Amino acid sequence: MGHHCCSKQKVKRGLWSPEEDEKLLRYITANGHSCWSAVPKNAGLQRCGKSCRLRWINYLRPDLKRGTFSEQEERTILDVHRILGNRWAQIAKHLPGRTDNEVKNFWNSCIKKKLIAQGLDPKTHNLLPASKNLLHSHGGNGTANNPNNNHPTSQFQSSNGNDTPPFTISSPTKAPATVAMPPSMLSPPGLYDVPNPGMVMGQHEDHAHHHAAVAMQQGYPYDHNNNSALLMNFRDRNGAAVHVSMDFMNGSSNSSSSIDHAAGMPSAANDFNQQGMGIAAFMDETAAMWATVIEPDGMGGGIEMSNQHQHQKQGLGQEEVVGPPTPMMMNGGAAAGKGVDMMDVSSAVYGSAGATTAFDLELMESCGMFYSGAGHGIGIDQLQWDC
DNA sequence: AAGCAACCCAACCGCCGTTTC
DNA sequence: TGAAACGGCGGTTGGGTTGCT
Numbered sequence: 001m002g003h004h005c006c007s008k009q010k011v012k013r014g015l016w017s018p019e020e021d022e023k024l025l026r027y028i029t030a031n032g033h034s035c036w037s038a039v040p041k042n043a044g045l046q047r048c049g050k051s052c053r054l055r056w057i058n059y060l061r062p063d064l065k066r067g068t069f070s071e072q073e074e075r076t077i078l079d080v081h082r083i084l085g086n087r088w089a090q091i092a093k094h095l096p097g098r099t100d101n102e103v104k105n106f107w108n109s110c111i112k113k114k115l116i117a118q119g120l121d122p123k124t125h126n127l128l129p130a131s132k133n134l135l136h137s138h139g140g141n142g143t144a145n146n147p148n149n150n151h152p153t154s155q156f157q158s159s160n161g162n163d164t165p166p167f168t169i170s171s172p173t174k175a176p177a178t179v180a181m182p183p184s185m186l187s188p189p190g191l192y193d194v195p196n197p198g199m200v201m202g203q204h205e206d207h208a209h210h211h212a213a214v215a216m217q218q219g220y221p222y223d224h225n226n227n228s229a230l231l232m233n234f235r236d237r238n239g240a241a242v243h244v245s246m247d248f249m250n251g252s253s254n255s256s257s258s259i260d261h262a263a264g265m266p267s268a269a270n271d272f273n274q275q276g277m278g279i280a281a282f283m284d285e286t287a288a289m290w291a292t293v294i295e296p297d298g299m300g301g302g303i304e305m306s307n308q309h310q311h312q313k314q315g316l317g318q319e320e321v322v323g324p325p326t327p328m329m330m331n332g333g334a335a336a337g338k339g340v341d342m343m344d345v346s347s348a349v350y351g352s353a354g355a356t357t358a359f360d361l362e363l364m365e366s367c368g369m370f371y372s373g374a375g376h377g378i379g380i381d382q383l384q385w386d387c
Numbered sequence: 388a389a390g391c392a393a394c395c396c397a398a399c400c401g402c403c404g405t406t407t408c
Numbered sequence: 409t410g411a412a413a414c415g416g417c418g419g420t421t422g423g424g425t426t427g428c429t
Contacts (some may be wrong), residue, residue, distance in 0.1 A: 015397070037414065054398065089417060105396050
């Protein structure tokens with residue numbers, strides 16, 4: 001059953017000939033494509049308008065970038081996909097010169113397989129069940145006697161020797177009520193072994209993130225004497241104060257994964273984890289910060305990015321969690337409830353080289369994740385002003 | 388060299404939301 | 409106001425290519 005636009009006429013299908021391409025190219029160059037249904041007739045093509053449109057968008061458009069995807073592009077696809085899911089058109093918008101079809105094909109033929117090879121579910125970017133089973137079945141450190149000790153799950157050894165994964169992860173897009181996890185913490189060096197995108201919490205050296213640093217400083221204990229450090233104060237469920245100072249800038253600036261950062265977290269942070277507070281806040285060398293909630297053993301508390309989000313239909317679609325005008329909030333405190341309903345902001349701003357500020361702001365805005373502590377929201381306009 | 392399988396990617400299909408009449 | 413037309417999107421398909429046996 002053909003599409004209604006071409007069901008009434010005899011249209012050619014299949015691959016386009018060079019002559020057809022030439023006709024379409026010439027016509028659209030001269031006349032534009034205000035009405036696709038009229039294009040084939042006017043251009044002398046026996047195709048349906050839809051087919052013409054597709055051919056133009058995916059192949060003939062002059063601004064198309066062809067060839068293999070760069071690492072940066074691959075990274076971008078991964079990052080945006082974590083937030084948006086299979087929204088190829090949206091993802092492609094962040095890749096100049098790439099089409100949704102191209103992105104989709106690249107995902108299906110390449111990235112998807114890499115994720116699976118890393119034990120990650122390509123839909124959710126979470127660990128595949130099989131991988132989780134592996135983790136549990138190895139009863140311990142996952143290294144000594146583990147034939148799969150290079151498996152990503154083998155890195156989930158918690159600081160207290162418990163072989164239970166210290167957190168659960170799920171898609172913030174499809175299942176907003178669950179806790180998201182930065183994939184960089186899940187995967188071994190490889191796909192995610194890149195300067196990870198994340199929530200920018202303050203970094204003056206990286207000009208691309210300066211705007212976000214403004215937001216961070218308003219409500220967050222940023223160490224102004226040391227640009228590389230982030231001070232965080234929390235209370236555990238017993239009300240005891242926990243201070244975490246993270247020095248991200250003194251770490252390696254090469255391609256070491258965030259797993260490494262996790263492993264190298266200050267002891268206070270580890271203690272913090274052991275008290276059941278669950279924190280996964282890491283910054284990579286680009287000063288992008290993953291901030292999420294983890295709930296070991298069902299304990300509540302920790303950082304809460306409260307989800308007072310609304311479900312917005314426009315822009316992101318219903319299933320996405322978006323929150324404007326309510327800003328993201330981080331609440332340290334025992335009162336933070338369990339079953340935290342939050343979204344993973346980690347990919348909201350990806351600070352990798354080449355990522356544009358425009359994207360950061362746009363995606364942040366679209367996800368409604370302007371952050372401030374203490375409820376002091378900051379609008380996108382202001383951010384841009386402050387840049 | 389032939390046969391086969393896996394892979395890649397262009398194109399199609401069908402659905403959905405918006406616009407037009 | 410409702411139906412039709414349209415544009416856009418994501419999922420799927422099928423043909424060409426490549427690599428392996």
